[in-house]
Amino acid sequence: MSQSQRDIKLRFLAEPQDVNFGGKVHGGAVMKWIDLAAYACAAGWSGRYCVTAYAGGIRFVAPIHVGSLVEVAAKVVYTGTSSMHIAIEVNACDPKSLNRRTTTTCIVIMVAVDQNGQPEKVPQWEPVEEEDIVQRESAIRLMDMRKEIGEEMQCFHNKIS
Numbered sequence: 001m002s003q004s005q006r007d008i009k010l011r012f013l014a015e016p017q018d019v020n021f022g023g024k025v026h027g028g029a030v031m032k033w034i035d036l037a038a039y040a041c042a043a044g045w046s047g048r049y050c051v052t053a054y055a056g057g058i059r060f061v062a063p064i065h066v067g068s069l070v071e072v073a074a075k076v077v078y079t080g081t082s083s084m085h086i087a088i089e090v091n092a093c094d095p096k097s098l099n100r101r102t103t104t105t106c107i108v109i110m111v112a113v114d115q116n117g118q119p120e121k122v123p124q125w126e127p128v129e130e131e132d133i134v135q136r137e138s139a140i141r142l143m144d145m146r147k148e149i150g151e152e153m154q155c156f157h158n159k160i161s
């Protein structure tokens with residue numbers, strides 16, 4: 001029987017095609033790396049194919065320069081019935097100096113789905129360590145806050161184009 005893995009780190013080198021006109025990595029390139037890490041983390045935890053249901057709270061704290069070594073750390077902080085809430089932290093450094101700094105943080109919610117795209121149950125994450133308990137409680141509070149944000153955003157739906 002295979003074992004669940006709660007966290008994962010993916011590493012990338014920021015290549016010239018990832019960079020914008022200002023010489024920094026595109027936000028979209030960072031988001032793609034985040035999505036890949038969240039998928040690998042969710043698949044490793046659930047043992048299932050997963051889709052991205054939500055990504056939010058993204059904060060680009062610092063730019064990433066071309067040639068940087070980028071590490072995307074992903075960790076399950078809360079599990080629902082079919083969803084896995086995954087905390088993401090992106091760190092980058094010059095590979096010659098290895099002087100890491102955090103560049104981006106966010107939360108991604110992945111949902112395990114079957115062949116028909118229907119949500120499937122995932123193994124439950126039960127925190128024991130104090131830090132894990134705090135993070136799980138924060139993930140629960142964020143669910144309520146997202147409901148409020150969703151309601152607030154209703155006024156933009158079908159009103160932009």
Ligand SMILES: CC(C)(COP(=O)(O)OP(=O)(O)OC[C@H]1O[C@@H](n2cnc3c(N)ncnc32)[C@H](O)[C@@H]1OP(=O)(O)O)[C@@H](O)C(=O)NCCC(=O)NCCS
Binds near residue numbers: 051054111113
């Ligand atoms: C994600 C998806 C499977 C959810 O399907 P659904 O019919 O809404 O199913 P449910 O309402 O039962 O929700 C399933 C889970 O997703 C969570 N979820 C759904 N939409 C969500 C959202 N916008 N934000 C956060 N969580 C969400 C629900 O809370 C629920 O979690 P739980 O089972 O742990 O309680 C469906 O919306 C979908 O396929 N979306 C498109 C996914 C996609 O294309 N992603 C990009 C490429 S991978």
